[in-house]
Amino acid sequence: MTLDHRLEARNLSAGYENRVILHDVSLAIPAGKITAIVGGNASGKSTLLRTLARILRPKAGAVLLDGASVHHMPSRQLAQVMGLLPQSPIVPEGITVADLVGRGRHPHQGLFSRWSREDDRAVSRALKATGTEGLADRDLDTLSGGQRQRVWIAMALAQETDLLLLDEPTTFLDVAHQIEVLDLLVDLNAAQGTTVVMVLHDLNLAARYADHLIAVGSGGIRAEGRPEQVLTEELVRTVFGLSCRIVMDPVSQTPAMIPIGRHKAAQKQIARAAS
Amino acid sequence: MIALPFATLPPLRRPGVRLVLSLLAALTFGAFALTLSCGRGCLSPEQVLLALTGAPGAEGAFVVAELRLPRSVLGLLAGVSFGLGGVAFQTMLRNPLASPDIIGISASAGAAAVFAIVILSLDGWLVSLVAVAAGLGVAVLIWALSARGGGAGARLILIGIGVSAMLDSVTAYLLLEAPAWDRAEAMRWLTGSLNGAQLTQALPVAGSLLLFGGLLACTARNLEVLRLGDDTAEALGVNPDRTRLRVTLAAVGLVAIATAATGPIAFVAFLSGPIAARLLPGSKGLLWAAGLVGAVLVIVGDFIGQFLLPARLPVGVVTGAVGAPFLLYLIIRVNKNGGAL
Numbered sequence: 001m002t003l004d005h006r007l008e009a010r011n012l013s014a015g016y017e018n019r020v021i022l023h024d025v026s027l028a029i030p031a032g033k034i035t036a037i038v039g040g041n042a043s044g045k046s047t048l049l050r051t052l053a054r055i056l057r058p059k060a061g062a063v064l065l066d067g068a069s070v071h072h073m074p075s076r077q078l079a080q081v082m083g084l085l086p087q088s089p090i091v092p093e094g095i096t097v098a099d100l101v102g103r104g105r106h107p108h109q110g111l112f113s114r115w116s117r118e119d120d121r122a123v124s125r126a127l128k129a130t131g132t133e134g135l136a137d138r139d140l141d142t143l144s145g146g147q148r149q150r151v152w153i154a155m156a157l158a159q160e161t162d163l164l165l166l167d168e169p170t171t172f173l174d175v176a177h178q179i180e181v182l183d184l185l186v187d188l189n190a191a192q193g194t195t196v197v198m199v200l201h202d203l204n205l206a207a208r209y210a211d212h213l214i215a216v217g218s219g220g221i222r223a224e225g226r227p228e229q230v231l232t233e234e235l236v237r238t239v240f241g242l243s244c245r246i247v248m249d250p251v252s253q254t255p256a257m258i259p260i261g262r263h264k265a266a267q268k269q270i271a272r273a274a275s
Numbered sequence: 276m277i278a279l280p281f282a283t284l285p286p287l288r289r290p291g292v293r294l295v296l297s298l299l300a301a302l303t304f305g306a307f308a309l310t311l312s313c314g315r316g317c318l319s320p321e322q323v324l325l326a327l328t329g330a331p332g333a334e335g336a337f338v339v340a341e342l343r344l345p346r347s348v349l350g351l352l353a354g355v356s357f358g359l360g361g362v363a364f365q366t367m368l369r370n371p372l373a374s375p376d377i378i379g380i381s382a383s384a385g386a387a388a389v390f391a392i393v394i395l396s397l398d399g400w401l402v403s404l405v406a407v408a409a410g411l412g413v414a415v416l417i418w419a420l421s422a423r424g425g426g427a428g429a430r431l432i433l434i435g436i437g438v439s440a441m442l443d444s445v446t447a448y449l450l451l452e453a454p455a456w457d458r459a460e461a462m463r464w465l466t467g468s469l470n471g472a473q474l475t476q477a478l479p480v481a482g483s484l485l486l487f488g489g490l491l492a493c494t495a496r497n498l499e500v501l502r503l504g505d506d507t508a509e510a511l512g513v514n515p516d517r518t519r520l521r522v523t524l525a526a527v528g529l530v531a532i533a534t535a536a537t538g539p540i541a542f543v544a545f546l547s548g549p550i551a552a553r554l555l556p557g558s559k560g561l562l563w564a565a566g567l568v569g570a571v572l573v574i575v576g577d578f579i580g581q582f583l584l585p586a587r588l589p590v591g592v593v594t595g596a597v598g599a600p601f602l603l604y605l606i607i608r609v610n611k612n613g614g615a616l
Contacts, residue, residue: 084506
């Protein structure tokens with residue numbers, strides 16, 4: 001397995017129907033690292049991820065994987081290299097966990113090839129890695145939100161791709177499960193060198209877990225780089241329109257954002273934010 | 276690949292799919308054999324075999340080979356076609372109400388077949404061809420009309436029901452205009468019937484099962500993945516639109532050609548998928564299970580209609596009587612769970 005698949009966007013414009021959300025975006029995803037895409041609601045962070053994952057066709061420009069446009073690559077071939085966990089996948093009724101995770105093997109199976117031992121092993125590894133092996137025979141309908149999310153991630157793991165894209169993998173999870181999912185992605189990145197690209201809502205978790213941060217706002221990339229370079233008071237103001245203080249997270253020694261609203265802050269902080 | 280520190284687990288258990296499919300196949304064969312050996316009177320299996328192999332002077336040779344065999348063969352093939360076509364649509368559109376006999380595909384094939392026979396005086400393969408063309412045309416029409424609703428919402432179903440009603444009235448009109456229809460023939464086009472079945476009628480249905488059934492088999496795995504939603508399917512290397520196109524073509528072909536031979540046997544396409552889904556929770560093998568359930572429904576329904584009721588009724592009346600309450604049940608249930616099979 002090579003670790004240096006290069007995923008990049010060149011002069012990318014993307015959006016839905018007649019609405020262009022991203023204008024002329026160029027970026028390169030660092031191989032073998034964890035990248036988090038952050039930004040406000042409707043800032044285009046999901047649009048960016050979905051276009052990188054070739055779900056959305058670009059209006060202009062291109063998404064290149066190792067120099068070739070992902071939108072012109074055979075879908076199955078691409079699916080062996082790049083996996084995606086969408087924001088709201090559909091749960092078919094009556095499907096078991098093992099069955100669902102097995103679907104992750106689809107790109108590795110030919111038209112007439114049968115389920116192989118390698119497929120079994122990949123599914124077992126994915127279940128084990130996500131701590132869901134005890135749930136293998138359960139119906140997906142019967143699982144809690146956190147368990148379900150881990151199962152979806154297991155499906156993406158069973159795909160065994162070098163690149164894994166996740167659209168808000170921690171949404172709807174309580175804080176313990178959020179940490180669990182993010183730790184899992186770090187494990188995966190450390191053990192296999194998987195390049196992880198995810199959209200995250202929580203700036204502090206993004207700064208803590210990502211090697212590379214991309215801040216998206218008003219149709220383009222406002223900043224990218226190491227979290228301590230990107231997550232600044234200035235950036236939060238331009239991207240989110242929010243005043244804040246950036247402090248050092250005592251646990252991870254990464255920048256952490258403390259928001260300042262109109263209430264519930266010491267007077268001098270509010271005055272400072274207003275000035 | 277760098278080894279992860281994971282112990283390999285024993286191969287995963289995939290329970291019972293083969294068993295259920297085998298039982299269904301046995302049931303189908305049993306029903307088929309029953310309709311060959313029993314009717315007004317019963318023959319022993321040896322007698323049936325002798326009659327089928329054309330042994331000279333075999334008892335019941337005419338009844339078995341000329342009357343029962345074509346009827347059973349046509350019922351089997353049409354049942355499998357309806358079952359496969361129905362479950363393909365229901366799975367693709369994620370809605371059990373989106374079956375071809377509810378949303379007007381069967382009705383269009385039926386109307387086109389009557390038109391081809393009565394007005395154009397065609398027969399055989401040409402009737403099938405006209406029926407498939409009409410089925411595809413109506414599928415495109417329904418898709419186009421409901422496109423703005425996005426997918427298989429209530430919009431598609433309601434438009435389909437409307438189109439279906441319109442086409443049923445076309446069939447009724449053509450039957451009234453027809454010079455010399457007997458009542459049995461009219462019943463065939465209104466509810467579906469195996470009366471007067473001939474082996475030559477089964478030929479196009481067998482051909483369509485090979486061609487379109489094969490196409491469906493090749494697309495089955497992609498269809499399975501499509502159930503996870505378009506984005507997930509795409510991420511797993513499945514092109515959603517291409518998959519839908521193939522499944523539509525295959526399902527319309529199966530249903531239209533079967534309808535051109537037997538008429539729109541009521542609710543078989545609609546019932547097979549949900550029954551199969553209850554026998555096989557989960558989804559592996561659902562397609563084939565639904566095909567077998569379709570065959571059992573048609574063969575047994577026809578047997579009941581012919582011999583177990585006070586009056587001889589075409590198979591469509593029997594399956595219709597079973598299907599209608601189930602339709603009501605599903606409409607109530609779909610409102611609750613948002614439309615799973």
